[in-house]
Amino acid sequence: MFNQAISPEQRLNKAVMDIMAQEKYIALAGILMIGTREIDDDVPTACTNGRDEKYGRAFVESLSDAELRFLVLHENYHKLYQHLTTWKHLYDEAPRLANMACDYVINLKIRDDNTDGFAVMPDKGCIDDKYAGMDSAQVFLELKEDQEQQGDPEDGEGADGEGGGMDDHNWEGAQELDAQEKQELARDIDEAIRQGALVAGQMGTGGDRELAELLEPQVDWREVLREFISTTCAGNDYSTWQRPNRRYVAAGMYMPSGISEQIGELVIAIDTSGSIGVRELSAFLSEVKGICDTVHPSCVRLLYWDTQVCGDEKYELHELDDLTKSTKPVGGGGTDVACVPEHITKEGISPQAVIVLTDGYLWGDWGQWASPVLWCVMDNKQAQPDVGKTVHIKRRDL
Numbered sequence: 001m002f003n004q005a006i007s008p009e010q011r012l013n014k015a016v017m018d019i020m021a022q023e024k025y026i027a028l029a030g031i032l033m034i035g036t037r038e039i040d041d042d043v044p045t046a047c048t049n050g051r052d053e054k055y056g057r058a059f060v061e062s063l064s065d066a067e068l069r070f071l072v073l074h075e076n077y078h079k080l081y082q083h084l085t086t087w088k089h090l091y092d093e094a095p096r097l098a099n100m101a102c103d104y105v106i107n108l109k110i111r112d113d114n115t116d117g118f119a120v121m122p123d124k125g126c127i128d129d130k131y132a133g134m135d136s137a138q139v140f141l142e143l144k145e146d147q148e149q150q151g152d153p154e155d156g157e158g159a160d161g162e163g164g165g166m167d168d169h170n171w172e173g174a175q176e177l178d179a180q181e182k183q184e185l186a187r188d189i190d191e192a193i194r195q196g197a198l199v200a201g202q203m204g205t206g207g208d209r210e211l212a213e214l215l216e217p218q219v220d221w222r223e224v225l226r227e228f229i230s231t232t233c234a235g236n237d238y239s240t241w242q243r244p245n246r247r248y249v250a251a252g253m254y255m256p257s258g259i260s261e262q263i264g265e266l267v268i269a270i271d272t273s274g275s276i277g278v279r280e281l282s283a284f285l286s287e288v289k290g291i292c293d294t295v296h297p298s299c300v301r302l303l304y305w306d307t308q309v310c311g312d313e314k315y316e317l318h319e320l321d322d323l324t325k326s327t328k329p330v331g332g333g334g335t336d337v338a339c340v341p342e343h344i345t346k347e348g349i350s351p352q353a354v355i356v357l358t359d360g361y362l363w364g365d366w367g368q369w370a371s372p373v374l375w376c377v378m379d380n381k382q383a384q385p386d387v388g389k390t391v392h393i394k395r396r397d398l
Contacts, residue, residue: 008039008060015068024113025073026199030192031080032072034185045166048075049173050084051185063122070110070119074167077106082189083136084174085182086379086395089277090140091171097147101140103165104131125166137379141361221376222287224391225355228374229266229291232353264352266297267371269340271358272331273306276378280395284357284376285324292320301349302327307334307363309343335359338367345370359383 006014016032019025035051043056053075060068078084083102090098103126110119111127121127131139177185268288270276285302292300300320304311310331315323337358344351354373360383366375373388379395 008055008057011060011065011068012037012039012055012072015065015072018065018069018118019072022118027193027196028073028076028080029199030196031076031189034079034188034192043168045168046071046075047168047170047173048078048084049170049177050079050082051177051181052173053079054170064120066117066120067122070114070121070125071167073110073119074103074106074125077109078102078169079189080193081106081136082186084169084171087136087140088171088175089280089395090137091169092277094140094144095171097140097143098136099165099169100126101136101143102169103167104128104139105134105136108132122166135380135382137359137361221391221393221397224389225287225374225376226291228355228372228389229295229353232372232374264297265299265301265350266292267301267303267344267349267351267354269303269305269337269354269356270329271306271335271337271356272304272310272329273333273335273359276357276359278329280378281329281357282324285327288355289320289323297352301351303340303343304329304331305337305340305343306331307336308339312343312347334363335361336363338364341367341369360385 016037020029020032035048035053037053038055039057039060040054041057043054043059045059046053046055048054053072055071063071081102087098087102090101107121107125107127108129108131111121114120131142134142268285270281288300296317298317300315300323302311302313302315302323303309304313311329313327319326335358337356340354340356343349344354351371354369354371355376356373357376357378360375360377360380362383366385366387369387375383375385375388375390376393377383377385377390378393381392383392384390
């Protein structure tokens with residue numbers, strides 16, 4: 001037991017104040033002020049639902065001050081990176097591995113920021129330098145591959161106490177927040193990040209690369225999707241001078257654009273390797289359906305793929321109203337997008353354009369495409385296809 005002169009509640013408050021007094025954590029101050037923080041006798045270690053934090057009394061009593069500061073930082077980085085919402089699909093696939101993946105990323109950062117001993121990782125914390133520079137999804141894939149190679153049994157329910165890290169992760173609690181609470185939390189975190197970065201800049205404490213990435217302006221993926229379909233799939237049945245052709249406007253030439261009452265076939269290729277959940281797929285297809293109501297494709301073909309095309313669904317124009325309800329995603333396993341253009345060629349499909357929804361963690365290359373392609377990449381800024389156009393999507397924006 002450490003420092004029994006003050007209560008666990010007092011020690012927890014002191015740890016927070018110690019962190020906020022550190023110049024290197026000035027940018028984290030706003031995150032530390034989001035939600036509630038309490039000692040809970042029923043919590044074995046510590047946990048957060050992405051907003052509120054709970055710390056087990058016995059666990060806090062077992063930690064040194066430096067270890068407690070590490071634990072508080074750990075929970076608040078879960079909040080900063082919105083792990084409990086961003087990576088819920090990983091938890092649904094393999095709970096213990098998802099917990100470990102998130103912890104590896106956080107623990108490496110805290111350790112590297114505290115070579116002075118201000119914060120020291122408690123026992124059982126997940127840490128391995130081989131995961132340096134990776135995000136949680138990349139670590140998850142590495143862990144899963146290692147598990148499969150070693151022939152380990154299927155991942156258990158929760159299983160935090162069996163090698164899953166030094167804390168619990170309240171995934172269910174994160175899902176219990178209602179829509180308004182989730183929206184307010186996302187707004188509060190964004191505001192805290194911006195204010196923290198501003199204060200850090202004014203104090204000259206230097207930038208935080210992760211915060212800088214979180215503050216990058218986000219392109220509205222819906223606008224990019226609409227623009228891609230509208231321009232790529234514009235027909236040429238006849239011309240109109242009322243809408244100038246933008247290809248020539250930049251050169252100072254006013255030319256008519258080709259328009260059509262109906263465009264050709266549109267292919268939507270969905271990555272079903274396990275990274276795209278039902279909620280995300282439904283939101284994405286709803287947006288596609290709304291655009292189709294304007295441009296009127298002759299048909300929409302949904303291709304579900306992992307290492308091969310597992311599902312091929314074709315919807316005629318009059319069937320699009322039922323697209324989001326009637327589709328049946330199939331697949332699982334690896335991720336090799338090259339199978340999609342191969343399938344298109346083999347089946348004699350001639351799409352006017354192809355839209356690919358994926359997390360971008362591929363086994364091979366980006367494939368060989370004969371049609372214009374738009375990559376909608378989810379939660380993976382590192383993915384940069386070498387063909388077609390790319391828009392990055394944050395899962396929480398769907």
